[in-house]
Amino acid sequence: MLLPWEYGIRNLTRRPFRSGLTLAALSIVVLLIIVVVGFIRGLEVSLADSGDPDVVLIYSVTSGENIESSAIAARTPGLLTSSVAGTVNRFGVTFASPEIYLGTRIGNENGAVGLGLIRAVTETSPLVRRYVRLIEGKWPVRGEVIVGKLAAAKLGSDPGQLEIGKKLTFEGQDWTISGRFVAEGTAFESEIWCILADFQAATMRQDISLVALLLPPQGSSSELTLFCKERTDLELQAVRETDYYAALQQYYRPVRLLAWMVVLLVSGAGLFAGMNMMYGSVAGRIREIATLQTVGYRRRAILMSLVQEGVVLAAASSLLSGCIALTLLNGHAVRFTMGAFALRIDSFALTIGCGAGLFLGALGALPPAIKALRESVAASLKAI
Amino acid sequence: MKVLNIVVSGFCLVLLGCAENDGKSQANSAKPAAASAFILAFEPADAVAVGVARENAENDQSIAVVGRIGGSExxxxxxxxxFTIVDLKVQYCADEEGCPTPWDYCCHQDEVKTNIATVKIIDESGKLVSGDARELLGVKELSEVVVQGTAKRDAQGxxxxxxxxxxxRAGK
Structure with a gap:
């Protein structure tokens, strides 16, 4: 026969301070796990979503996997679209976006300076960058920029400094913010966009970093790849945008592994915290446990009751942590080298966090419970 | 004696089975190359190196060029x-250097620029053949090939x- 469910619950409330401390400790552990998994998910999803499967990037073969260091001739878009068929063309407009992509120091009106990402674009860019949506203000003209939703996080600046009408300073020139955009959680959201010709004049550059071409759905990039291989003098490479971001995911693999290690270490700490609490709880109830055995409860039933206490406490911690993570931390911007991304407290992060919490609650209660039940009933009844 | 007969018969059957399997696997491994209509049975005698072809070949000239598949990752x-081929005189990373992609000639990229050519397999009607050259020709990176076809030059060389x-070629 099992002990009544209320018995375990009542035991938790008999020592409210101890239970409260354990609840707090377990909640912190579960919250940490959720945050770290949310970090991993945010990084992964940001990079995975950033690639449009229909977009092919043409950039310098010598820049490896780093578009920032790419420099190709400004005539490349024209050469590509006139030599290779397959790029989407509607009403005489070819969906090709010549761009400069650059990391540079950006100052705001307060004088604070941070490292930001500039993408100099043309009016065809929104046709190719289909995720980008202007949510406030207008498309920039000369001397103006539009800023992504996470640009402030990337710059490490107050979001109020990136409101419409505010000024930013980079490349020796003042730029007025004319609009704000979102990009469905992709890496573009941490960027600042300006007009290509304007930026070329400011930086005294005549080249561009890349050309992004939109192919029809299921269109092949083979001809573009062949063109790049044939025109060895141009030193170009054609890479599907999804492949580019997949390569970046590989680049950040050690970071993700490290984050999973943190999850394991934090879980280990939580396990010890839970065990410590249950050892204390069981040590003070040796006579009670022996009495339960004397009145006829089997050891397995008592063990189940002790595990129940641990699991109930862990479940409460998981719920509390899940609520805190969802309401206070979900979507919080995190800065990293490639830009910024939002912490993603999704079902996966919650499942891992709450699952780990419940596991810790059950596992942490087992060793002290087993230890208490090994003692002989007679000796335990005499225990002080 | 009866037992001996059974053992010997069984042994012979096992041997026969193994022999058939071997034959089958050889046929399978040679299939892509042997079945391809684009494979030459004999090496053309007048093949020139990629570097020489880049200097001397004229547009639309029929030519045989020898090179090694590579030039990029x-x-x-x-x-x-x-695919692209590189002149045999250009050295690629030796096996003992542990380079995961020796066919990209990472140590000799400057030499590659003037010793590389693009090979496009065309059918009888002159159209580009779709598919994977590796499966079509039974080749891989660093395979040595002699290509027979028509040279196409542009103003940039x-x-x-x-x-x-x-x-x-047999080997790599």
Whole structure:
């Protein structure tokens, strides 16, 4: 026969301070796990979503996997679209976006300076960058920029400094913010966009970093790849945008592994915290446990009751942590080298966090419970 | 005696089975190359090196060019039977250097620029053959090939070969 469910619950409330401390400790552990998994998910999803499967990037073969260091001739878009068929063309407009992509120091009106990402674009860019949506203000003209939703996080600046009408300073020139955009959680959201010709004049550059071409759905990039291989003098490479971001995911693999290690270490700490609490709880109830055995409860039933206490406490911690993570931390911007991304407290992060919490609650209660039940009933009844 | 007969018969059957399997696996492994209509059975005698062809070949000239598949990390074009070849005189990373992609000639990229050509496999009607050249010709990175086809030059000195036949040298 099992002990009544209320018995375990009542035991938790008999020592409210101890239970409260354990609840707090377990909640912190579960919250940490959720945050770290949310970090991993945010990084992964940001990079995975950033690639449009229909977009092919043409950039310098010598820049490896780093578009920032790419420099190709400004005539490349024209050469590509006139030599290779397959790029989407509607009403005489070819969906090709010549761009400069650059990391540079950006100052705001307060004088604070941070490292930001500039993408100099043309009016065809929104046709190719289909995720980008202007949510406030207008498309920039000369001397103006539009800023992504996470640009402030990337710059490490107050979001109020990136409101419409505010000024930013980079490349020796003042730029007025004319609009704000979102990009469905992709890496573009941490960027600042300006007009290509304007930026070329400011930086005294005549080249561009890349050309992004939109192919029809299921269109092949083979001809573009062949063109790049044939025109060895141009030193170009054609890479599907999804492949580019997949390569970046590989680049950040050690970071993700490290984050999973943190999850394991934090879980280990939580396990010890839970065990410590249950050892204390069981040590003070040796006579009670022996009495339960004397009145006829089997050891397995008592063990189940002790595990129940641990699991109930862990479940409460998981719920509390899940609520805190969802309401206070979900979507919080995190800065990293490639830009910024939002912490993603999704079902996966919650499942891992709450699952780990419940596991810790059950596992942490087992060793002290087993230890208490090994003692002989007679000796335990005499225990002080 | 009866037992001996059974043992010997069983042994013979096992041997026969093994022999059949061996034959089958050999046939399978040789299938892509042997079945391809683009494979030359004999190596053309008048093949020139890629570097020489880049200097001397004229546009639309019929030519045989010898080279090694490589020149970049991905020398094959996905979806089209096309790849790049590099002059045999250009050295690639030795095996003992542990380079994961020796065919990209990372240590000799400057030499590659003037010793590379693009090979496009074309059918009888002159159209580009779709598919994977690796499967079509039974080749891989660093395979030595002799390409027979028509040279295509542009004003920038780039050389492409519209190849109708390819001889694959044994070895790499």
């Amino acid at each position: 991905k020398p094959f074009v996905d979806g089209i039977a096309a 780039n050389l492409s070969l519209a190849a109708s036949k390819v001889f694959v």
